[in-house]
Amino acid sequence: MKISHMQLFIHSLTNPKKLGPYRILSIGKVMQYAFLMIALVTAFSFGQFINGGTDEIFSYSEIEQYAQDVQWIVYPIAIIFLFVLNTSIYFVKVSLFALAGQFFIKPMKRRGEYRQVWRTAVFASTWGTFITMFGNLFPISPTVATLISIFITMLFIIIALTKYPIEK
Structure with a gap:
């Protein structure tokens, strides 16, 4: 199945019925989409950090000069920290959503494995992420x-x- 990330993104926002068939996408395509979402969240978080985060961290007058001297190292550490934290949170959330989705498969009389529901949860979590x-x-x-x-x-x-x- 050939589909672009933009098509996946648009369908994830507008057409939940199309997310069901995406359960058979390769895990590589799903992971690419997941990391694109994580990159967006990280970029947004880093932008918030730059616009207000350093003022809150370095608000004490006695360390203001020190903050100006080491600010160049704070940004790379912050971006790495934000990326790792956002990745962890994103994958835990998607995994919990997939687990919750598993509880709906049997009552709906549908066939599906956890890995398929997990792939669906990656796309279904787009609105939640935003x-x-x-x-x-x-x-x-x-x-x-x-x-x-x-x-x-x-x-x-x-x-x-x-x-x-x-389910048969």
């Missing part, structure tokens, strides 16, 4: 943003599961 990423730009609490992202992701997974093969 809601979490941009949540602090809107006047809603992080808890509400997280609950909305969980609801949307699980809704997309359940809709995608309807396109899985029927």
Whole structure:
């Protein structure tokens, strides 16, 4: 199945029914998509860090000069730290969504393995990733943003599961 990352992205945002057939995509394509999402989150997080993070870290007057001297090393460390942290969080979230999705397969009388639901969860978590990423730009609490992202992701997974093969 030949499909571009942009098509995957658009379908992940607009058409949850198309996510079901993507369960048979190669794991390489799914991982590429996952790391593109992680790169977006990391770039956004790093932008927030640059715009306000160093002021909060180096806000004490006695270390302001030291902060100016070592600021060149803070940025590379921050980007590596953010990438590793975002990667860990993303894969844990997708794995938990896939686990939750597994509980819906039997009642829906569908056939599917965890690895297939995991692939579907990667694509289904696109909206959730964006809601979490941009949540602090809107006047809603992080808890509400997280609950909305969980609801949307699980809704997309359940809709995608309807396109899985029927159990015999």
